[in-house]
Amino acid sequence: MAGELEVTIALLHGVNLNMLGVRDPEHYDTMTLAELEGSVVIEARAAGLACISFQTNHEGELVEKIQELRERAAGMIINPGAWTHYSYAIRDALELVEGPVVEVHLSDVESRPEEWRHHSVIRDVCDYMVAGKGAAGYSEAVEWLAERLKPAG
Ligand code: DQA
Numbered sequence: 001m002a003g004e005l006e007v008t009i010a011l012l013h014g015v016n017l018n019m020l021g022v023r024d025p026e027h028y029d030t031m032t033l034a035e036l037e038g039s040v041v042i043e044a045r046a047a048g049l050a051c052i053s054f055q056t057n058h059e060g061e062l063v064e065k066i067q068e069l070r071e072r073a074a075g076m077i078i079n080p081g082a083w084t085h086y087s088y089a090i091r092d093a094l095e096l097v098e099g100p101v102v103e104v105h106l107s108d109v110e111s112r113p114e115e116w117r118h119h120s121v122i123r124d125v126c127d128y129m130v131a132g133k134g135a136a137g138y139s140e141a142v143e144w145l146a147e148r149l150k151p152a153g
Helices: 033-046 059-069 088-095 135-149
Strands: 007-015 049-055 075-081 101-105 128-131
Touching (some): 007 033, 007 059, 033 135, 049 135, 059 088
């Protein structure tokens, strides 16, 4: 309905996630980022949420986007890629986000052979985490946010 207030969420992707479709399908499936973003936007819309999508390979740009959206987005879904494991800058930016934040990973980071993937520096400032479920993990994140953000009554 025209003039209806809309609840907006953000879908944020970090470094190398623009290469989905080319990266190892064993961990990342075969869909492209555009396909993934498209399906999240549709799922969000079905749950009554507008969704802003953004990806960057520049850490400062992701920090600036988080700052820009920290009050405007009612909730966030973020997959920072490798920054998950070492970016205190992104962690500190997320700490200022007002709404709930969901950390999502396509692969099961904690059971991958590289030890450095087992630790997330953003985990303590996120409200929910999904890993190892591929694109379905994003659907879970949308559902989780929709449940918390739906208007009372
Ligand atoms: C990832 C896991 C990270 O370890 C990796 O660096 C990525 C993607 C995932 O979605 O499984 O780029 O966040």
